[in-house]
Amino acid sequence: MREEESDWFARWEEELPSPEELMPLSQSLISPDLALAFDIRSPSHGNNNSNQPHHHHHHQTTTTTPTTPPSQLQLPSSQANSSAEFAADSADLGSGGAAGDEPARTLKRPRLVWTPQLHKRFVDAVAHLGIKNAVPKTIMQLMSVDGLTRENVASHLQKYRLYLKRMQGLSSGGGAGSDPATDRLFASSPVPAHFLHPNRVPSSDHFMPSFVPIATLQQQQQMAAAAAAAAAASNPHLQPAQFHHRQIAAAHFGSPTNGGFHSPTSNGQFGSPTSNGFGSPTNGKFDPSFLTRQTQQQQQQPIHRMSTPSLHSPVGNYVEDLESANANGGGRTVLTLFPTRDD
DNA sequence: ACATCAATAT
DNA sequence: GATATTGATG
Numbered sequence: 001m002r003e004e005e006s007d008w009f010a011r012w013e014e015e016l017p018s019p020e021e022l023m024p025l026s027q028s029l030i031s032p033d034l035a036l037a038f039d040i041r042s043p044s045h046g047n048n049n050s051n052q053p054h055h056h057h058h059h060q061t062t063t064t065t066p067t068t069p070p071s072q073l074q075l076p077s078s079q080a081n082s083s084a085e086f087a088a089d090s091a092d093l094g095s096g097g098a099a100g101d102e103p104a105r106t107l108k109r110p111r112l113v114w115t116p117q118l119h120k121r122f123v124d125a126v127a128h129l130g131i132k133n134a135v136p137k138t139i140m141q142l143m144s145v146d147g148l149t150r151e152n153v154a155s156h157l158q159k160y161r162l163y164l165k166r167m168q169g170l171s172s173g174g175g176a177g178s179d180p181a182t183d184r185l186f187a188s189s190p191v192p193a194h195f196l197h198p199n200r201v202p203s204s205d206h207f208m209p210s211f212v213p214i215a216t217l218q219q220q221q222q223m224a225a226a227a228a229a230a231a232a233a234s235n236p237h238l239q240p241a242q243f244h245h246r247q248i249a250a251a252h253f254g255s256p257t258n259g260g261f262h263s264p265t266s267n268g269q270f271g272s273p274t275s276n277g278f279g280s281p282t283n284g285k286f287d288p289s290f291l292t293r294q295t296q297q298q299q300q301q302p303i304h305r306m307s308t309p310s311l312h313s314p315v316g317n318y319v320e321d322l323e324s325a326n327a328n329g330g331g332r333t334v335l336t337l338f339p340t341r342d343d
Numbered sequence: 344a345c346a347t348c349a350a351t352a353t
Numbered sequence: 354g355a356t357a358t359t360g361a362t363g
Contacts (some may be wrong), residue, residue: 111353111356111357113356114355135347136345136347137345151358152356153359154346155356155357156356157347158347158349159355159356161347161348182354182355185355243359309349
């Protein structure tokens with residue numbers, strides 16, 4: 001049980017699909033015409049990060065039309081207009097309307113729906129990164145769910161931390177605290193013990209592998225990911241959260257109020273909450289640096305480039321599926337990423 | 344540039 | 354109500 005930690009990624013490597021195997025997949029997610037329209041030829045991971053200005057040369061109508069989906073995400077193509085024909089030159093708005101603008105960045109992304117699965121991935125990522133490195137960007141990278149942005153993670157992280165704080169406060173005094181409604185999602189994944197008592201510090205820096213598997217991204221991301229992996233590797237006490245390769249997910253566009261939602265109950269995948277390590281009533285409060293640590297100075301250690309940057313995502317592959325809904329005024333579009341496999 | 348937080352908006 | 358966005362601050 002302990003050995004697994006030593007070579008958890010050795011097993012990754014073995015089972016990871018070849019890059020060739022995945023690349024076509026990412027591309028196929030985009031309809032050919034769309035790809036053409038957007039000038040996407042190689043899966044050069046536009047990478048999901050929020051902004052990576054792809055300058056294009058076509059304007060768009062100001063409506064909620066998608067432009068420049070990061071490589072492979074959301075094609076809202078919601079209510080706007082027909083399909084992909086704006087490529088050429090659908091009469092964009094004549095300049096009159098919206099001030100000359102790049103609709104590309106002005107588009108709203110659908111709201112992300114944090115399913116229990118997605119949240120678990122988030123928790124696993126945080127667990128593996130270690131408190132120190134568990135910041136939005138690195139978490140996002142480790143999760144490697146395309147379409148997921150740093151702000152998605154940041155927002156979720158913020159709430160998650162509040163949740164953890166409440167969990168600590170609970171037990172001693174009186175009170176109160178947990179409104180089940182709010183915590184349902186968070187309760188769906190067990191909270192690793194270290195989250196509550198970060199008492200452990202990497203007392204001894206072990207060695208770090210000079211090469212790090214993880215890749216799929218580019219430059220910056222590689223570096224950060226490498227640092228993260230290294231940290232995880234040198235971290236003796238991290239939970240054996242298992243990251244799997246080959247996870248497939250689907251994104252779902254729809255309105256929350258939509259009938260066909262994916263509530264926990266309908267998922268059947270719930271349960272097993274409350275079995276965390278912090279159940280102890282006599283529990284005092286810990287001082288999770290990661291909950292309270294307000295200032296997170298950047299202290300990244302540049303790691304040497306790996307010799308063979310041939311790997312892909314450390315974790316899973318998610319696929320998105322789209323569903324447009326609501327032609328209604330109140331309809332919001334939502335992005336739901338969910339794995340098809342995994343616990 | 345990024346992380347964090349509280350407040351606010353959708 | 355859950356997530357996004359914003360603004361201030363480190």
